[in-house]
Amino acid sequence: MMQISKILERALAGKELTEAEGVALLRSQSQAEIAEIRAVADALRQQQAGETVTYVVNRNINFTNICEQHCSFCAFRRDKDEEGAYWLELDQILEKTADAVRVGATEICMQGGLNPEAKRNGRSLDFYVQLILAIKEKFPELHLHTFSPQEVQFIAREDGLTYAYVIAALRDAGVGSLPGTAAEVLDDSVRRVICPEKINSATWLEIIETAHEQGLSTTSTMLSGHIETPEQQIHHLGQLRSLQKRSLSVGGGAITEFILLPFVGQDAPKPLRNRVGRDQPVLADCLLLMAVARIFLGNWIANHQPSWVKLGLNGATEALTWGCNDIGGTLMEEHITSMAGAQGGTCQSVEDLQGAIASLNRPFAQRDTLYRLIGEAEPRAVQEVM
Secondary structure, three states, X not given: OOOHHHHXXXXXXXXXXXXXXXXXXXXXXXXXXXXXXXXXXXXXXXXHHOOOEEEEOEEEEEOEOEOOOOOOOOOOOEOOOOOXXXXXXXXXXXXXXXXXXXXXXXXXXXXXXXXXXXXXXXXXXXXXXXXXXXXXXXXXXXXXXXXOXXXXXXXXXXXXXXXXXXXXXXXXXXXXXXXXXXXXXXXXXXXXXXXXXXXXXXXXXXXXXXHHHOOOEEEEEEEEOOOOOHHHHHXXXXXXXXXXXXXXXXXXXXXXXXXXXXXOOOOOOHHHHHHHOOOOOOHHHHHHHHHHHHHHHHHHOOOEEOOHHHHHHHHHHHHOOOOOOEEEEOOOOXXXXXXXXXXXXXXXXXXXXXXXXXXXXXOEXXXXXXXXXXXXXXXXXXXXXX
């Protein structure tokens, strides 16, 4: 049996942990061991990201919930003729964007359902490109953090294009980075249960790596707390770590942050909700996983963020003492998680986020999407590996 203290000593010495060591940390049950894991994660956070807790002023726009897929954790999607289905027209999206800019937003995060009718000139890509061009024409300084790997694959499939072509076209239109959502758990035996229509693990990794090759940075995520095992959680982190190594070795884009997205089952479809057996995330499990993610990913991914939408602001603040260094964004609105029954709310003011950070006696700073502090020129997303 692996000694937790020995594993943590290796991590503090800058050694890269094996997946077996990561699993051993996740399977720790004694309060003394968990306290030690928390302390090491917090120490590594200080070494790798510093004392300052960052946040971004952004707005989340989910432009449609009409979707061809039926993920078992999703309470957001609708068929086009179903009650509650919606589609935002361009003027509505521009109005929401203008509202965000008026309150100081530097980023729009935009994702939506997979609607085969989203086309211009008979092409899906033209719809997405024209949407980006319209926003950038009115707000050229705004960073557009848009379209997940699933959306990239959808566009490529609909139009018979390569992933590289789609990503390059979106980049040239004005997309600044890609959200690393749709990752769920990078294990196909899990995906066949929770999202059988979604891209597989290899495709998600391929599209993220292709985005990096095209010069776009991305985020990375994990949907946790449903049917996955500790072994599958750590293997997911291992694939992110390996991908980041490859991307950094060739230059271009890279993963800027890791975000844990705990499963919220309150209003999710019944089969998975009943199988999981709870409506809300277990905070203790989330905190341990975030701490282990910090320890396991090491210097390769320096920024870690909790989800205040899923954990509540108090839970997200607690995560800042378990290895996280960023508290996320203001969002201004959020539909995907809130429609699943999350109790964390859909909007935070800058003052809310600053107050949460200050309650820990930690300094705070506004950042942009690529982790450049507002007013500074150099990004803090990827630090030199020790």
